[in-house]
Amino acid sequence: MTDQPLGSFDRVTRRYGDIVAVDDVTLSIDPGQLVGLLGPNGAGKSTLLALLQGLRRPSSGTVRLFGGDPRDARNRQLLGTTPQETALPEALRVREVIDFVGGHFARRVSPDELADQFGLGDLLRRQTGSLSGGQKRRVSVALAFVGVPRLVLLDEPTTGLDVDARRALWEAIRAQRAAGVTVVVTSHYLEEIEALAERVVVIGEGRVLADDAIGAVLSHVGRSRVSFRTPDAEAAARLDFDAHHELEGENLVFTTTDADALVRALVGSGIAFSGLTVRGATLEEAFLALTDQSDRKVYS
Amino acid sequence: MTTLSPASVTPSVARLTALHAKYTLIETFRIPIAVIGAMVFPALALLFFVVPNRAVAENPLFATQAVISLSVFAVMSNGLFSFGLTIAENREKPWDPYLRTLPAPGIARVLAQIFSTGMLGLVAIIPVVVIGGLFTAAEASPERIGLGLLALAISAVPFMLIGICIGYAMPMKAAIAVVQVVMFGLAFGGGLFLPPQIFADWLNAISKWFPSRQAREFVIWAVEGGPLEWWVWVGIIVWTVVFLALALVLFRRDEGRRYR
Numbered sequence: 001m002t003d004q005p006l007g008s009f010d011r012v013t014r015r016y017g018d019i020v021a022v023d024d025v026t027l028s029i030d031p032g033q034l035v036g037l038l039g040p041n042g043a044g045k046s047t048l049l050a051l052l053q054g055l056r057r058p059s060s061g062t063v064r065l066f067g068g069d070p071r072d073a074r075n076r077q078l079l080g081t082t083p084q085e086t087a088l089p090e091a092l093r094v095r096e097v098i099d100f101v102g103g104h105f106a107r108r109v110s111p112d113e114l115a116d117q118f119g120l121g122d123l124l125r126r127q128t129g130s131l132s133g134g135q136k137r138r139v140s141v142a143l144a145f146v147g148v149p150r151l152v153l154l155d156e157p158t159t160g161l162d163v164d165a166r167r168a169l170w171e172a173i174r175a176q177r178a179a180g181v182t183v184v185v186t187s188h189y190l191e192e193i194e195a196l197a198e199r200v201v202v203i204g205e206g207r208v209l210a211d212d213a214i215g216a217v218l219s220h221v222g223r224s225r226v227s228f229r230t231p232d233a234e235a236a237a238r239l240d241f242d243a244h245h246e247l248e249g250e251n252l253v254f255t256t257t258d259a260d261a262l263v264r265a266l267v268g269s270g271i272a273f274s275g276l277t278v279r280g281a282t283l284e285e286a287f288l289a290l291t292d293q294s295d296r297k298v299y300s
Numbered sequence: 301m302t303t304l305s306p307a308s309v310t311p312s313v314a315r316l317t318a319l320h321a322k323y324t325l326i327e328t329f330r331i332p333i334a335v336i337g338a339m340v341f342p343a344l345a346l347l348f349f350v351v352p353n354r355a356v357a358e359n360p361l362f363a364t365q366a367v368i369s370l371s372v373f374a375v376m377s378n379g380l381f382s383f384g385l386t387i388a389e390n391r392e393k394p395w396d397p398y399l400r401t402l403p404a405p406g407i408a409r410v411l412a413q414i415f416s417t418g419m420l421g422l423v424a425i426i427p428v429v430v431i432g433g434l435f436t437a438a439e440a441s442p443e444r445i446g447l448g449l450l451a452l453a454i455s456a457v458p459f460m461l462i463g464i465c466i467g468y469a470m471p472m473k474a475a476i477a478v479v480q481v482v483m484f485g486l487a488f489g490g491g492l493f494l495p496p497q498i499f500a501d502w503l504n505a506i507s508k509w510f511p512s513r514q515a516r517e518f519v520i521w522a523v524e525g526g527p528l529e530w531w532v533w534v535g536i537i538v539w540t541v542v543f544l545a546l547a548l549v550l551f552r553r554d555e556g557r558r559y560r
Contacts (some may be wrong), residue, residue, distance in 0.1 A: 053401040076403040077310060083398035091330035092323065103319040104402045106310045127330075147403075 036197030090129030104146030387467025
């Protein structure tokens with residue numbers, strides 16, 4: 001039981017009409033991991049979660065949750081999920097929402113205990129319609145843990161929170177992780193993945209582009225941005241074959257793992273250039289470079 | 301560390317149905333305007349139009365029929381509003397997909413909706429029956445009232461299905477308008493506000509096609525006895541089948557569209 005994956009995708013494809021949202025994905029989520037699911041909007045992260053929650057049926061392939069079909073309610077007993085914060089029924093009090101959701105599970109945490117863990121103490125008596133966006137978000141995330149789950153799916157858990165609230169929520173999620181809960185976090189917010197995840201799965205255009213320990217994934221991606229103007233962009237683009245490159249206006253921009261080598265090669269090549277700048281890439285730029293299939297490249 | 305509830309058993313369908321019905325009702329009563337519409341209007345109609353009209357109010361037969369007509373109206377508007385607006389609203393709100401990720405089978409949620417609608421329907425006809433009993437000559441034995449409630453529940457099915465069709469066919473704002481038009485059309489056409497006895501022949505002929513007219517005659521038959529015309533029960537069955545089929549078609553189409 002302990003070695004069986006909590007959730008798995010076996011060659012899963014999901015189409016919406018002509019659009020392929022998830023393209024032949026094979027992936028398993030093993031007990032005790034904190035997995036970050038990372039990718040730009042529209043990459044297929046939400047569809048993967050929807051498949052695992054039983055909201056969608058795969059077009060082909062098999063999705064398993066605790067060894068069974070996620071569309072069968074019984075297999076969702078140990079799954080915790082989060083509503084969008086705008087979804088909470090406005091007329092119900094926070095304590096009632098917790099009781100309503102908790103009533104679905106064989107085992108559950110009491111509202112007071114949950115309020116303690118997620119800092120909701122003074123909110124329990126309020127109607128959810130009167131809460132601020134950040135407060136709703138905290139309540140939504142807490143709801144994922146009310147049924148003492150083994151696997152929790154968090155979709156963009158801290159979007160729209162200020163820095164303090166975000167760190168507090170990360171603390172609460174790490175505490176759940178330490179207590180043995182397996183967590184899958186989606187985000188296009190990279191600091192969040194860096195703060196929470198041990199394993200990172202990078203999704204782009206419905207495919208798994210990278211799946212490794214966070215350190216290993218980070219060492220693969222380019223961390224420097226090198227930018228300059230040149231009349232011969234095509235030749236310059238060939239200087240660093242492994243690096244991602246694109247044209248931004250007049251500038252040719254590389255996202256590379258080795259800026260020094262690229263600059264040496266550029267100078268040595270004799271290609272005319274001007275306006276050379278080198279700076280560290282943000283993680284967001286680095287991951288977008290990994291997932292970008294755009295036609296702004298000079299060659300591909 | 302973590303305190304757990306003593307029950308360590310997966311909740312049964314019955315318990316989940318009760319849970320969903322409980323919170324559906326709490327939500328409905330917290331925004332009472334929806335309930336007031338359903339509860340107050342039939343009672344007011346009885347109080348203003350029937351009670352002062354002594355020719356009807358003092359005649360046990362007519363008074364009972366008037367009370368039944370407005371009870372049918374209460375149950376009908378409740379079914380149309382409750383299903384039509386709830387479904388249209390849920391299709392637009394992200395709370396519904398979240399509930400579908402919780403470990404509750406779909407049947408528990410459907411049963412909860414029917415149960416909570418039934419409870420509201422019961423609440424809506426109580427003032428009608430009380431006012432009718434106190435201020436008019438309407439009369440029926442307890443057994444007959446029981447039969448009448450049963451007949452009301454049966455004849456309410458087509459209206460719930462019409463509500464479901466409206467809920468799946470259109471967005472919330474359109475559904476509010478359409479439910480009201482349908483409700484008043486069915487109420488007047490079915491003889492719930494004005495008794496069919498004063499209808500012109502042509503109107504009476506059309507009226508017999510209305511599910512509201514059939515519901516009225518069906519409940520009157522259950523309470524007062526007498527002959528049951530064939531078009532009453534045939535009509536209820538036919539409308540139930542027609543709107544059930546339409547509801548299923550619209551439900552499937554909705555899934556297709558939502559998942560695009």
